Amino acid sequence: MPRLSAERRHRVRFTLNGSAVEAEAEPRMLLTDFLRHELGMTGTHVGCEHGVCGACTIEINGVPARACLTLAVQADGATIRTVEALAPEPGRLSILQEAFRRHHALQCGFCTAGILMSLDNYLRQRPNPTEENLRVFLGGHLCRCTGYVPILAAAMDAAKRLREVPANA
Amino acid sequence: MKPPNFDYIRAESVAEAHAALAEYGGEARVIAGGQTLVPMLSMRLARPKVLIDIMHLAELKDIAAKGDALRIGAGVRQAEALASRDVAEKAPLLAAALPWVGHAQTRNRGTLCGSVAHADPSAEIPLVLLALGGSVALSSHRKRRSVSAADFFTGMMSTARADDEMIEAIVLPAKRPDTSTAFQEFGRRHGDFAIVACAAVVSPDGITFAVGGVADKPERRDFPALDGSPLDDAIDAFAWELDAREDLHATAPYRRELVRRMGRATIEEARRCLA
Structure with missing residues (x-):
């Protein structure tokens, strides 16, 4: 039975945005801190650290989840996607990211990485969302700048464009 | 933090x-x-x-419909239960309550048994387990035992689980054809903790009514098949018996008033589906 001592750092390996990565973590290290401090992937933001604000949302094994409610050691062997995976190439934004820019769906940007990760997954599962679907789904995210209206507009616009160009998702 | x-x-x-x-x-x-x-x-x-x-234990990952019971293992995530046809057919009350448990992003990882283990007084899954008369399957190196939901939840975030026991599964009785169920919740925002949540199981012979978020644990009462003002009176008496909490979200009188109004509405919603 694998037992990881509190006092030591332990190797954690998983697939991050398509590449195998590994680093060391104490059992108590949150996945947010592991991504940011051990792997240098600072796109995932740390907000409330108790699962309420949604800023740290990433994809774990194909579904959106809170990185701050996950221990790094729990993620060993998982497949993880973070906001860094969204842009198809440096200097180019994804359709969803472009829609956020066009609709001014962000101001300070703190909540944005989490919202993008939730929406990216949701629009793949449900390419034809209603605004009501999106309102309920985005209930899992807090934004203090935008008032949410531009975020909804960007999401609806992105959904429409993604339906037109599905291969470019 | x-x-x-x-x-x-x-x-x-x-x-x-x-x-x-x-x-x-x-x-x-x-x-x-x-x-x-x-x-x-x-x-x-x-x-x-x-x-x-315990999330690497394959034997805890099953949703098993056996006879007239539905057994949900400790490794089953809330999103998996929400997508399960067995849950929708055999435990529609649970299927109705699950969308109120946290947000989609937390349901993708949170388990049903974990919610039961922590016994938060405003949690939906313990309320459903109590309303349906379900039970908790506990095990330790010493023995296995089954504890009814009524005996399992003992107070604020406390349960009848012994220190060396783990929850292996929750067991829900399958819905009988002559019953109908409904769930309603009031909170500040969908996905927040419930200020009051109500569950009703109705049959031609009677009503089971349970509330969460009000006292330090979910509470349940069984009524005969009342209607009109006798039903209002029975719910009102229940509301007064509850040791309603006060916190920054709501006062005790406000919670009791929600029990009266949502209670009636929940029971009526269940009856509309009884046909």
Whole structure:
């Protein structure tokens, strides 16, 4: 039975945005801190650290989840996607990211990485969302700048464009 | 807000989890989805010496419909139950309540048994388990036992689980064809903790009505098949009997008033589907 001592750092390996990565973590290290401090992937933001604000949302094994409610050691062997995976190439934004820019769906940007990760997954599962679907789904995210209206507009616009160009998702 | 130090054990069998629980007892905590436990660790409300991860145990991942019962293992995530045809058909009350449990992003990791284990007074899954007359399957290196939901929830975040026991599953009686159920919740925002949640199971012979979020644990009453003002009176008497909490979200009188109004509405919603 694998037992990881509190006092030591332990190797954690998983697939991050398509590449195998590994680093060391104490059992108590949150996945947010592991991504940011051990792997240098600072796109995932740390907000409330108790699962309420949604800023740290990433994809774990194909579904959106809170990185701050996950221990790094729990993620060993998982497949993880973070906001860094969204842009198809440096200097180019994804359709969803472009829609956020066009609709001014962000101001300070703190909540944005989490919202993008939730929406990216949701629009793949449900390419034809209603605004009501999106309102309920985005209930899992807090934004203090935008008032949410531009975020909804960007999401609806992105959904429409993604339906037109599905291969470019 | 970072968790304190603990050792982490990845159990590879239920027997290993039992052995670790026998060794550390109250100083160990089982972790499944972690959606309640990890924030408790971060806020230092829990300071276990050892965490025992049970999410690698295939035998705990089943939703099994056997005869007139539905057994949901400790490794089943809330999103998996929400997508399950067995849950929709055999436990429609649970299917109606699950969308109110946290947000989609937390349901993707949180488990049903984890919610039951923590027994938050406003949690939906303990309320459903109580309303349906379900039970909790506990096991340890010593023995297995089944505890009814009515006996399992003993107070604010406290249960009848012994320190060396783990929850292996919850068991719900399958919906009988002559019954109908409904669930309603009131909160500040969809996905927040319930200020009041109501569950009703109605049949031609009677009503089971249960509320969460009001007292320090979910509470349930069985009424005969009342209607009109006798039903209002019965719900009102129940509302007065509840030891309603006060917190920054709502006063006790406000919670009792929600029980009266939502209670009636929930029972009527269940009856509309009884046909």
